[in-house]
Amino acid sequence: MQKPKTLKPFNTSKIKVLLLEDVNPTAINTFKEQGYQVETCAKTFVGQELIDKLRDVHILGIRSKTKITKEILDEANNLLAIGCFCIATEQVDLKAAGKKGIAVYNSPFKNSHSVAELVIGEIISLARQLGDRNREMHNGIWNKVSRGCFEIRGKILGIVGYGHVGSQLSVIAEALGMRVYFYDVLQLMPLGSARQVETLDELLAMSDFITLHVPELKDTRGMIGAREISLMKYGSFLINNGRGSTVQLPALVDGLKSGHLAGAALDVYPKQPTSNGPHFTDYPDLLDCPNVILTPHVAGATEEAQANIGLEVSTSLIQFINDGTSLGAVNFPQVGLRAIREDDASTARVLHVHQNIPGVLRELNKIFANHNVEKQYSNSKDDIAYVMIDVANVSFTQLQSLYDTINSTEANIKTRIVY
Ligand SMILES: NC(=O)C1=CN([C@@H]2O[C@H](COP(=O)(O)OP(=O)(O)OC[C@H]3O[C@@H](n4cnc5c(N)ncnc54)[C@H](O)[C@@H]3O)[C@@H](O)[C@H]2O)C=CC1
Ligand SMILES: O=C(O)C(=O)COP(=O)(O)O
Numbered sequence: 001m002q003k004p005k006t007l008k009p010f011n012t013s014k015i016k017v018l019l020l021e022d023v024n025p026t027a028i029n030t031f032k033e034q035g036y037q038v039e040t041c042a043k044t045f046v047g048q049e050l051i052d053k054l055r056d057v058h059i060l061g062i063r064s065k066t067k068i069t070k071e072i073l074d075e076a077n078n079l080l081a082i083g084c085f086c087i088a089t090e091q092v093d094l095k096a097a098g099k100k101g102i103a104v105y106n107s108p109f110k111n112s113h114s115v116a117e118l119v120i121g122e123i124i125s126l127a128r129q130l131g132d133r134n135r136e137m138h139n140g141i142w143n144k145v146s147r148g149c150f151e152i153r154g155k156i157l158g159i160v161g162y163g164h165v166g167s168q169l170s171v172i173a174e175a176l177g178m179r180v181y182f183y184d185v186l187q188l189m190p191l192g193s194a195r196q197v198e199t200l201d202e203l204l205a206m207s208d209f210i211t212l213h214v215p216e217l218k219d220t221r222g223m224i225g226a227r228e229i230s231l232m233k234y235g236s237f238l239i240n241n242g243r244g245s246t247v248q249l250p251a252l253v254d255g256l257k258s259g260h261l262a263g264a265a266l267d268v269y270p271k272q273p274t275s276n277g278p279h280f281t282d283y284p285d286l287l288d289c290p291n292v293i294l295t296p297h298v299a300g301a302t303e304e305a306q307a308n309i310g311l312e313v314s315t316s317l318i319q320f321i322n323d324g325t326s327l328g329a330v331n332f333p334q335v336g337l338r339a340i341r342e343d344d345a346s347t348a349r350v351l352h353v354h355q356n357i358p359g360v361l362r363e364l365n366k367i368f369a370n371h372n373v374e375k376q377y378s379n380s381k382d383d384i385a386y387v388m389i390d391v392a393n394v395s396f397t398q399l400q401s402l403y404d405t406i407n408s409t410e411a412n413i414k415t416r417i418v419y
Pocket of ligand 2: 064065
């Protein structure tokens with residue numbers, strides 16, 4: 001069988017990768033194996049510092065903290081692709097990236113199990129007041145109590161958002177003897193004996209534990225406030241490992257201090273520090289609430305999850321850079337062509353992102369009229385379209401002319417050639 005040809009970029013120098021937020025070494029190694037130049041940094045950057053860092057970068061890797069706005073993208077003229085080495089992509093202006101021909105990738109579920117396991121740990125810890133007992137012991141206080149401490153067996157777990165994390169959690173919680181109910185805007189198949197309820201209010205009123213697994217959206221911002229907390233059962237618990245904006249923290253503090261809620265576990269906050277260190281200072285009111293477990297956005301932070309995410313996202317990015325394949329990109333028309341074979345030595349692949357307006361393919365076909373187009377695939381998404389064209393028996397000089405002509409078309413956003 002013919003092997004696929006290893007393609008090299010025609011008009012791009014050595015690919016430069018910048019990985020922020022401690023992206024896993026699996027990604028670093030995968031990029032280095034391709035000969036890419038990799039720079040890494042454990043923290044994130046904002047504003048001008050980020051713009052300066054991105055000047056000659058082709059691939060940017062981030063996690064959930066780095067905000068990529070239109071203003072940042074407008075300055076990042078060499079950027080070809082962004083990898084979110086996490087589930088979330090709301091930290092990136094996806095539309096603005098698409099309009100600049102920058103493909104954005106993520107890892108939709110490689111950390112879901114880690115989050116679900118942490119929630120189980122939190123449910124048991126809250127039910128047994130482990131956070132408080134642990135803190136007391138560290139302060140030399142022996143406080144053996146059973147009042148207000150419970151088994152989780154037979155208790156009701158209410159899951160808000162039954163996606164990858166919520167559904168995984170559902171299965172593990174049932175295995176521990178919990179009764180699982182969930183609320184989701186979509187009608188979804190309940191796993192095991194779980195049941196879907198019609199409204200959030202219904203779920204809040206019936207559950208011993210409420211756990212939030214919804215993304216950051218207009219509808220989920222501030223979703224849990226004073227009204228919702230008052231609907232929760234007296235003595236119940238709230239857990240949030242989704243996004244910090246979902247819970248109105250002053251209302252939560254009131255609920256905890258009044259004793260209406262018996263405890264809470266939070267992994268995410270409306271404002272989060274951009275690097276490790278003594279920076280968690282925005283929420284002093286939370287610190288003296290009883291039975292509250294606070295963690296620094298680590299629900300998906302396990303060796304397993306990070307290694308798998310590192311491999312998955314770097315592989316998608318490499319496919320996009322080397323072959324042009326955009327399958328799996330969250331903001332881009334999905335395009336993939338079968339590989340150019342090793343014996344097609346003089347075949348090149350033109351990768352053209354353009355505005356989604358009438359007449360572009362007609363113009364392209366004119367440009368390619370005297371060439372042997374082997375295969376071609378075009379797709380569009382909202383304002384942008386992406387076409388991949390394999391052209392046979394093409395010389396280096398002809399490639400230069402094709403590149404210049406396509407680049408000067410009116411609808412051109414970004415054109416690359418690999419050969
Ligand atoms: N703390 C951490 O380290 C981590 C946090 N996350 C967060 O958890 C969120 C959930 O992750 P996944 O389960 O993978 O997402 P997902 O997209 O698979 O599931 C989200 C579910 O929420 C539902 N939903 C959306 N809006 C809703 C609303 N207003 N009310 C009820 N349900 C609604 C959706 O229909 C979907 O079923 C992510 O978006 C991310 O923000 C994810 C991984 C790690
Ligand atoms: O995957 C997600 O959406 C998360 O929230 C995890 O983000 P992180 O990679 O820990 O910055």
